[in-house]
Amino acid sequence: xxxxxxxxxxxxxxLVDVTVDEIEDDTPLFGxxxxxxxxxxxxxxxxxxxxxxxxxxxxxxGKEAFQSINSLVNFIKERQA
Amino acid sequence: xxxxxxxxxxxxxxxxxxxxxxGIIRLLGRPGAYCLLFFVVAFYTLLPGVGKRxxxxxxxxxGSQGWLSSKRxxxxxxxxxxxxxxxxxxxxxxxxxxxxxxDGDKSCLQKLYAEHKRxxxxxxxxxxxxxxxxxxxxLDAPKAVVMLMxxxxxxxxxxxxxxxxxxxxxxEITVINPAVPMGGTLEMLGAxxxxxxxxxxxxxxxxxxxxxVQVNFLGGKIELPITPFKIAAATNTxxxxxxxxxxxxxxxxxxxxxxxxxxxxxxxxxxxxxxAFIPYAQKxxxxxxxxxxxxxxxxxxxxxxxN
Numbered sequence: 612x613x614x615x616x617x618x619x620x621x622x623x624x625x626l627v628d629v630t631v632d633e634i635e636d637d638t639p640l641f642g643x644x645x646x647x648x649x650x651x652x653x654x655x656x657x658x659x660x661x662x663x664x665x666x667x668x669x670x671x672x673g674k675e676a677f678q679s680i681n682s683l684v685n686f687i688k689e690r691q692a
Numbered sequence: 693x694x695x696x697x698x699x700x701x702x703x704x705x706x707x708x709x710x711x712x713x714x715g716i717i718r719l720l721g722r723p724g725a726y727c728l729l730f731f732v733v734a735f736y737t738l739l740p741g742v743g744k745r746x747x748x749x750x751x752x753x754x755g756s757q758g759w760l761s762s763k764r765x766x767x768x769x770x771x772x773x774x775x776x777x778x779x780x781x782x783x784x785x786x787x788x789x790x791x792x793x794x795d796g797d798k799s800c801l802q803k804l805y806a807e808h809k810r811x812x813x814x815x816x817x818x819x820x821x822x823x824x825x826x827x828x829x830x831l832d833a834p835k836a837v838v839m840l841m842x843x844x845x846x847x848x849x850x851x852x853x854x855x856x857x858x859x860x861x862x863x864e865i866t867v868i869n870p871a872v873p874m875g876g877t878l879e880m881l882g883a884x885x886x887x888x889x890x891x892x893x894x895x896x897x898x899x900x901x902x903x904x905v906q907v908n909f910l911g912g913k914i915e916l917p918i919t920p921f922k923i924a925a926a927t928n929t930x931x932x933x934x935x936x937x938x939x940x941x942x943x944x945x946x947x948x949x950x951x952x953x954x955x956x957x958x959x960x961x962x963x964x965x966x967x968a969f970i971p972y973a974q975k976x977x978x979x980x981x982x983x984x985x986x987x988x989x990x991x992x993x994x995x996x997x998x999n
Contacts (some may be wrong), residue, residue, distance in 0.1 A: 625965050641874075649875030650903045650922050656881055657926045668885065673878045 612684050615662075623658045624651050636681045644679075652677065659683070665690040713778065717785050722941055725778045733774050737767040745994040746770075752910040752998065753988055765989075772989045776820050776938050783823050783942075791820070791827035791936065793946035798830060800948055804930045805831055810884045812931045814920050814952075816895035816980050817992040820944035824936025825865075825891055827946035836866040836883040837891040838876060840898060870898060877923065884927045892920045894976055895993060905970045907977040910984065912998040916977060918969040925954040925969075933976055935983040937990055949979040 617631045638644045656667045665687050667673050676686035716724045736742045743766055750757060750765045783789040805811045815821045870876040883890050897904045897917050904915040924931050931952040939945050952972050959968040984991050
């Protein structure tokens with residue numbers, strides 16, 4: 612799931628000059644790290660819902676899920692269980 | 693990343709001064725507040741610095757002006773802005789404001805909402821935009837508004853709708869502050885997911901510059917945020933551009949100027965990123981410009997938008 616998620620992020624967020632291999636599982640998604648921002652969060656919410664059928668409904672959930680690839684994968688797995 | 697907020701939501705006057713106005717409204721009503729307002733507006737028009745703030749808009753809208761003519765435009769802009777603020781306070785304190793809309797606009801909004809079970813109302817800092825939304829009583833839907841509240845902002849806003857079947861009782865609206873982490877975008881998505889009508893002011897930038905696009909406005913280029921259009925595309929929500937004008941004391945005209953449908957995959961095809969949203973931002977800008985031509989003294993962006 613980690614690799615699929617990274618591919619989706621690169622594709623959907625139009626991350627140029629970044630490859631799947633360059634994104635570490637514990638790289639912060641926002642701020643330092645991938646330097647994503649609020650509108651990228653919109654895309655992530657939509658792509659997670661579309662591809663994994665998991666909803667991120669509020670800031671509290673978002674804060675938990677958007678820490679890193681690891682935390683997003685864990686969040687998706689928890690919600691899918 | 694470059695930040696692009698070059699305006700503030702903070703009132704010029706301290707809280708004490710606001711309270712004087714609120715007291716006068718309670719004692720003398722709207723006419724008393726207008727009387728005091730006249731002198732306040734005259735003072736601010738002549739105050740160096742404050743009096744120059746609308747100069748960029750005045751030059752774009754009316755062309756180069758002499759000192760006296762420029763002051764006249766400044767006075768009329770501040771006078772209309774002030775009357776809108778008084779009306780807003782009167783609505784909050786006395787519950788008195790009447791927003792009128794056409795049957796066509798009403799059925800347009802009802803149809804859009806019925807089709808999608810959610811709706812984005814996109815407006816700007818124009819006319820009586822806050823009070824104009826009270827017209828939406830007929831839409832039986834949760835309502836939310838995105839509005840920046842700067843630290844130390846003493847303005848008391850008024851967003852109230854009547855609860856259907858409550859005998860005219862007011863309903864407070866959900867306010868989403870874009871200054872919170874993630875810019876409030878998750879809250880906006882949440883509101884739309886809960887079938888809300890989401891009101892967004894789309895004429896000021898505050899986020900990362902890569903999420904702003906340049907559009908034509910009054911003979912120059914300004915930046916507008918793509919946030920409303922991106923959220924509309926992400927959630928397949930239609931946008932109704934609303935330009936409400938204050939038409940008299942305690943009265944406003946609610947107008948649907950344009951309906952914008954942003955395709956779901958916008959920004960993901962050959963044209964990627966923010967540039968894909970330029971046509972939609974330009975449509976919004978075109979409506980703002982039409983509004984400025986028709987209602988030149990009800991445009992409240994008192995900073996250099998063309999910077």
